[in-house]
Amino acid sequence: MTKVATENRADIYQRVTDAIIAQLEAGTRPWAMPWKAGNAMRPLRHNGVPYSGINTLILWMMAQERGYTSPYWMTYKQAAELGGQVRKGERSSVVVYAGAMERSETDSNGETIESRIPFLKTYCVFNAGQIDNLPEHFTAQSFEHVAPTARFECADAFVAATGAMLRHGGNRAYYSPATDHIQMPPFEAFISAEDYATTMLHELVHWSGAKTRLDRQFDSKRWGDEGYAAEECLAEICASFLAADLGIAMQPREDHAAYLASWLKVLKGDKRAIFTAASYAERAASYLHGFQKQDEEADAA
Structure with missing residues (x-):
């Protein structure tokens, strides 16, 4: 325990x-x-x-x-x-x-x-x-229990309000800094609506860290290094915050096991790492929620 x-x-x-x-x-x-x-x-x-x-x-x-x-x-x-x-x-x-x-x-x-x-x-x-x-x-x-097969329109609207470029196709979900877009497999390719929504939110968190936005840098040089692990841990935590705010149950990503070892290495090496990750995650969540307020104010006007 x-x-x-x-x-x-x-x-x-x-x-x-x-x-x-x-x-x-x-x-x-x-x-x-x-x-x-x-x-x-x-x-x-x-x-x-x-x-x-x-x-x-x-x-x-x-x-x-x-x-x-x-x-x-x-x-x-x-x-x-x-x-x-x-x-x-x-x-x-x-x-x-x-x-x-x-x-x-x-x-x-x-x-x-x-x-x-x-x-x-x-x-x-x-x-x-x-x-x-x-x-x-x-x-x-x-x-309110949402049917597992129902699409979470709240997540779609949340992402749309940010203005992030969202593309569908292929079999990988990722954010591309080079083209500043989020790539997602088609909705129908996901096991559940929760999987699709929470994966999309995860990639949106990566989008928020771009230099023109929060300019979040962890000195990542390659896949799996500590900087990469820190960004992935932050994105996981922030996505869970956003999912909770939207009333969506967070689903484990398929690559969860691959990240466990790198997350553990970071946490064991720095007792303040999880506090830092949670702080950055909260900042990213607040930043992304800020777009929703702008959208609501525009509608009201």
Whole structure:
């Protein structure tokens, strides 16, 4: 069983990385949970605001390990303010908050030097499934189940709003930096609508990293090196975020096994790598969601 320990304040980077490594070594990706009860969505705070970045992965992982189906998570105090009571003996889960302190120092020449010191704090939350007497909407979830053979028009519309050039044909899915287009096999070639939609979102994330967009660079020189693995890991995580936002269950890619070894090598070599990947993934997701807002504003005008 994988665990993100809550009893001590050991290195949070190492704790989370070790838990994710354990899942990958068991053949499970924590960013592609099996969505019990159709719950394909982001974890939510008590006020309905979604968690982001590494906290999304942490809470998906805990929900999968402990069998929680409610997407809501909150502190002990927040539960009490809502009239709830955390059941005796329930274990909390640790999430993180990243911030920075501004510091001013005077050097030997009398000049003031401003510096920004990043920090990471942890705090404990409980799933709504661990809490009694909460308002009903925290535990009674209703989900629309889409027929497996139905095409996800929401994914098609999401990609179309970005203006990305999408071509169909052949038997490979990829993003081509040289021609700045996404290549996809025909929809009919995929096993399911989920496979098609999530593969398309994965390639869209690669598209977002182009120099004219987010200019994301990991110094990749060849297939399978650490830079390539970092970009693929990021794309996997971001695609899972987008799929959850659109209510689509993330499907394992056919090349999943080929990437496991390279992902594990990156994570074992740098305990902060998954935090960095999740941060870049969240940035890419926000960037791509930005096109949807522009499209909605244009329609409104």
